[in-house]
Amino acid sequence: MIPAKFDYKPASSAEEAIALLAEYGDEAKIIAGGHSLLPLMKLRLANPEVLIDIGGINDLSFIEDKGDHIAVGALTRHRLVEQSDLLKEHIPLLAHTAGHVGDPQVRNRGTIGGSLCHGDPASDLPAVVLATRASLLITGPNGERKVEADDFFTDFWETAVAEDELLTEIQFPKFTGQEWSFQKFNRRAQDWAIVGCALQHSDNPGIGMINMGTTPVRASAAEAALKSGEANSDVADLADDGLSPPSDIHGQEDYRRHLSRVLLGRALDNS
Amino acid sequence: MSLVGARVVRKEDPNLISGRGQFVDDVKIAGTAHMVFVRSIEAHAQIKAIDVSAALECEGVIGVWTAENLELAPLPGVPGLERPTLAKEKVRFVGEAIAVVVAENSYAAADGAELVFVEYEPLGVVTSVNEAMADNAPLLYEAIGSNVVMEVPSPDEHQEIIDAAPHSVSMHIVNNRCAPAPMEPLVCLADYGPSGLTLWASFQAPHHLRNTVSSWLGIAQDQCRVITPDVGGGFGAKVNFTPELFIAPTLSKLLGRPIKYTQTRSECMTEMYHGRAQEQDVDIAFDDEGKILALRVMVYQDQGGYADPTGMGLPALTTTMAAGCYMIPNVSVAWKNIVTNTTPVAAYRGAGRPEASYLIERAIDQIAYSLEIDPVEVRRRNYIPTENFPYATHSEIAVYDSGNFAGCMDELLNIMDYDAIRDEQEKNREDPGKPLLGVGFASWLEIAGFGPPGSLEGFGHLGSWESVQVRIQPDGSAIIYTGASPHGQGTVTTFAQIASDYLGIEFDKISVRHGDTATIPQGIGTLGSRAVAVGGEGVKTASVKIVERAKQVAAHLLEANPEDLTVEDGNFSVKGTPAQTVSWAEVAWTSFRPLEIPEEMEPGSLDTTVLQQVPNFSFPSGAYGCVVEIDKETGDTRVRDMYLVDDCGTVISPMLAEGQVHGGVAQGIAQALYEEVKYDENGQPTTGTFVDYLIPAAPELPTFTSGRISTPTPNNTLGAKGIGESGSVGAPPAVINAVVDALRHLDVTHVDMPATPQKIWRILQGGAK
The missing domain is CATH 3.30.43.10 (Uridine Diphospho-n-acetylenolpyruvylglucosamine Reductase, domain 2)
Structure with a gap:
């Protein structure tokens, strides 16, 4: 090692x-x-x-109220995200999910930007970025650019951050709905999800899926069904629609598809 | 006050929790070079060529050795199946050592190892006993002509009984391969100088290692010193030999420098011996009342790529204990040892006995399913009655010493509300919002306290006794030296408790030392749940001897008869005249002064060594009850409650006994629900990290509810049976019996371990029975 x-x-x-x-x-x-x-x-x-x-760049660790959104510095540790009153109030899904990343040691060290830039489809926070329709600020030699969540995760462990760029900030629109839920299915408390699901239910609902493809992915069909007011069980049945979950030692594709529907169903019922 | 049975705080803990423990990797010697291995990435292949030239040019690299340029005897092992210390011509599992790189530091050694290029010609691979036994299977040992390297056939005399029985059930069950994964992997440091070899090693049996390494190297034992300082767990995997322990001294001698090896976790998962890895055919015949008429067991033991003497002996232990705690008039057993292209298999907590307890406890539940009798009742109808001990089994090895199997079950039903659980189970089945509930039992029995003469010699040990030396210091404190070198058991505490009781010296004035062949009398080691049952008995024997001699000194000082003296709380006094007293300190001091002791005594006589023998094994037992919850939608299976009644005879330290049971049960739950070493079809391990090999932690485990029965063993005067392996023997069948119980309404009769959520989900879908 x-x-x-x-x-x-x-x-x-x-x-x-x-x-x-x-x-x-x-x-x-x-x-x-x-x-x-x-x-x-x-x-x-x-x-x-x-x-x-970049661990010593304190300027990149912040959680700030910017009116219509909350800006989170890329270097903010999971533990600070988990404990932030501002986030608990305005982006409760994010604060809650940050508390489910790894274990306390991991959360005290790991950063939100690091987790997102790794682009791991099995990670929790990318699903939240998708569900909340966050924007990501990327800084490079030619200045700053803003990328929407949908354009950020480009391939397996690949993101929109180019080799000469740095993710500096994530902007989460304030959540105005009432209902959200995070569901994580794993064997051991500190494990990555075998399948997971982050749901934010508002006028424009967002559903981010964990470990259901080669990148963090959105359950678009389920989102549309939810938006058009279909019954929870019908929405849940679309959880894996159009997605290609992997088969590995922790779960075969058919099991992951099944889990995604169960978890989305639970998210909808619990939210 | 007696300390045996008292809840004392561990003497080991202040060092360990304040970071003052010393493990091998903490030992630093100036001038140490580091070695890293080049390991096979193929499961079965001819080695065509090894190119070390780039590695030799790597900065900091001192040298690279292979079987070509380093003359090495094979590892001590099974005659005819010797394992090359570095692979020669052929590799037989992923992880096998091919070359060793020595460098100025571990970083350079790792860099160098990456620059050694091995050209392989892949051969056909077998990763399971079935593949290995198939016609035309690729052979690991062409010269032997079969992958079955040892076969003990069954006389099969019971076929007629089974055929004629009113009922019989047959099962083919798998006891999944597990990785011991101790917190501290294998670490060793060899310093071979002009005055001989000092070898620090993370090992369970220092003298066994010293004797073996010295004879392998051809040096006298007096010039070979093995030190096993604090050892971070072993679970049996640090009793058996792997190449590093022999190559480090060889290279230290060659280079004239200390050589250190620190195994990585990745290496530990493929190179440290695995455990279990059995498949079994079990036939059980019984009458209308559920009384067992006959049991037949066939064990297929996966040995991995190389056969280890302990690994070869595992099926003997399994078949010896196959009848569990039941009266079975006809038992026949047979086994095959089979080599495959996987990590070699040897001892792992329980070593052969969890496999036995699992098969018989699963078979008992099959009777319950078949006759629709409660599984507790089936057990009760077949228990060996308490008055039948000692009880001769089908096996010459096992004559059960003592036990109270029905008593353990009674106590178990005392601490769990069985009827309430059954009611809840019924209700939950109908309620879609509630998980399926299952309740399972195991009346387990194991063989421990290794052991009587001959029991360990077959596994390559010098003897089956254990050494203890008790040395009274001039100030009246005592040092106990034990050959039962611990690796986390708390032996320093339990042995001091025993010594305190029988020496009459305060607990705080007793130190226990271990793990250094230069200072400890020739010993055996900590394995097979033997430390207290054999070594602890030795502490008592030696202490009693010492007190006899001390009484002579005290009597001389008090001008009394030795027979009239008692010793307690650090003082010798005359019975009936408590005022006439002399302190242990004064007696100890005097014992070193020739002019002040009785004429017939030698100075310094309060020092004695015993090699403690025991006449028979001990047989710890217990009754466990497990309640599992299964998520009806996902198949997620969790242990909700675990009720544990243990009978290990006399308990020395209740806290340590509980700790042993908790740890063992955690490992048993792990085997039943979480852990399994797997390989793909090419023999590549797919569970090589802790991300994929699922060791559960506290959040995955329930709070344990404990009860206790105490049936002392007659084989030592303490009455202690041993407890280190109990939990791992009893828990797996209790958990799986509970899992199957939860699925009985679907006519499920068996689920192989580990019962993963995906497996359970498929069963819930109707995909498997």
Whole structure:
């Protein structure tokens, strides 16, 4: 469990991190909490030559009320998201879900931006970003650009953040509906979900699915059915519609499809 | 006050919880080089070529060795099936060591290992006993001509009885392969200098290792010192030999430097011996009342790629204990040891006995299903009565010492409300919002206290006794040296409790030392639930001897008769005249002064070593009850309640006994619901990390409800039977019996372990019975 040799470059600001990215190009990887990257490096599945550590950029850790949305800095630890009164009030689904990531040690180290940039379809928070229809601010050598949640997760472990860019902020529109639910099916408390589902029920309902494809995915058919007022059970039956869940040691495709419908049904009934 | 049976705080804990424990990796010696292995990525292949040139150029790398340039004897093992210490010509499982890289530090060694290129010519792979036994199966050992490397056939004399019986049930059941996964993987540090070898190792049996390594290296035992400091768990997997323990001393000698090896978790999952890995054919015949008439068991033991002596012996233990705690007039057993392209299999907590308890307890429930009799009642109708002990079984190895099986069941039904659970079960079946409930029982029995003469010798140990030395210090404190080197059991505490009672010295003035062949008398080790039953008995024997001698000194000082003295709370006093007293400190001090002791005594005589023997094994038993909940929609299966009645005879430390049961039961629940080592069709492990190999933690486990029956063993004077493996023997059948019970309305009669939610969901869908 020893990683390959790498250079370590701490960055003290987003600008410095971006400058370092420009300097080292695709040899470099950004590290924040390290909870996705370090295990891969220790297994030598990832071998970056340079680690740019943004863990010390305090400016990127914040939770702020911006009127119609809450802005969350990319470097905000899961634990702060979980405990934030602002988020509990305005984006309760996010605060609640952050409390289900890994275990307390993971939540004290891991960051929201790191989790999103890893783009793991099995992670909890990407589903929340989809369900809440959040926007993501990405900063690069040419300044800042805003990407919608639907355009952020591009492929397996791939996101819209280019090699010379940094995710700096996530903007969550304030939730004005009453109903939300997070459902996670796993064997052990600290495990990734075998299947999970994040639901925010409002005029424009959002349903993000966990581990139901090669990327974090939206249950579009179910969302449409929910929006048009169909019965919960009919909406739940569409949970996996159009999705291609994987088969692996934790669950075959048909079981995942079944679980997704059960979990969405529970989300709708509990919300 | 007697300390045996008292709830004392562990002496080990202050060190461990304040970070002052010392494990092998904490030992730092100047000049140490580090070794990392190049391991096979193929399950079965010819090695065509190994290119080490790039590794040799890697900065910090000192050297790279393979079977080509390092002359190594094979590992000590099974004659005719020896395992090369580094793979020669052929590899037989993923993880087998092919080459070793030594470097200035562990980072450079890991980098170097990545630059060794092995060219393989893949061969056909067998990953299960069925594949291995198939016609034209690829052979692991061409010279043997079969993958069945040992076969003990059944006389099959009971076929007529089974045929003639009013009822019989046959099962083919799987006892899933588990990885021991101790918190501390294998770590060793070898320092071979001009004055000999010192080998630090995370191991359960230091003298066994010392004797074996010294003879393997051809050096005298006096020049070979093995130290096993704090050991972070072993579960049986640190009794058996793997190449690292022999290669580290070899390279230390060659290079004239200390060599350290720290196994990674990934390596630990493929290289440390696995456990269980059995398939069984079980036939049970019974009458209309559920009385068992005959039992026939065929065990197919997966040995993995190389046969270990303990692994080869597992089916003997399983078949010995196959009849459990029941009177079965006709028992016939047979087994096959089979090699496959998987990690070798050896001892894992329970080693052969959980497999026995599982098969007989599942068979008992089959009788209950078949006759529609309550499973508790079927058990009661077949228990060996208390008055029948000692009880000779079908096996020459097992003569049950004592037990109270019906008493354990009575106590179990005392602590659980069986009728209420059955009522709830009935209601829940009808209520779509409620989970399915299942209740399962196991009246388990195991063989422990290894053991009587001959019991461990077959597994390569020097003897089956255990060594204890008691040394009184001049100030009246005592040091106990034990050969039963612990790896987390709390032996330092329990042995001090026993010594305190029989020496009459305060608990706080007794230290227990272990794990160093330079200071501890030749010992055996901690395995087979033997530490207290054999080593603990030795503490008592030695303490009693010491007190006899001390009384002579005390009597001399008090001008009294030794027979008239008692010893308690650190003082010797004359019976009936408590004022006439002398302290242990004074007696101890005097015992070292030739002019002050009785003429016939030698100075320093309050020091004795015993090699404690026991006449028979002990047979711990118990009755467990398990309640599971199954989510009707997802198949998610959770243990809601676990009721545990144990009978380990005399309990030395109630807290440690509970801890052993809790840990063992957790591992048993893990095997039943969570853990399974799996391979794909190419022999690649698919459960090599803790993401995929599911070890449950506290949130997945219920609060345990405990009860206790105490039936002392007559085989040692303490009456203690051993408890280290009990939980892992009793829990799996209790859990699976509960799972099947929850599904009985669907006519389900068996679910193989682990009962994963997906498996249960398929059953709920009607996909399997």
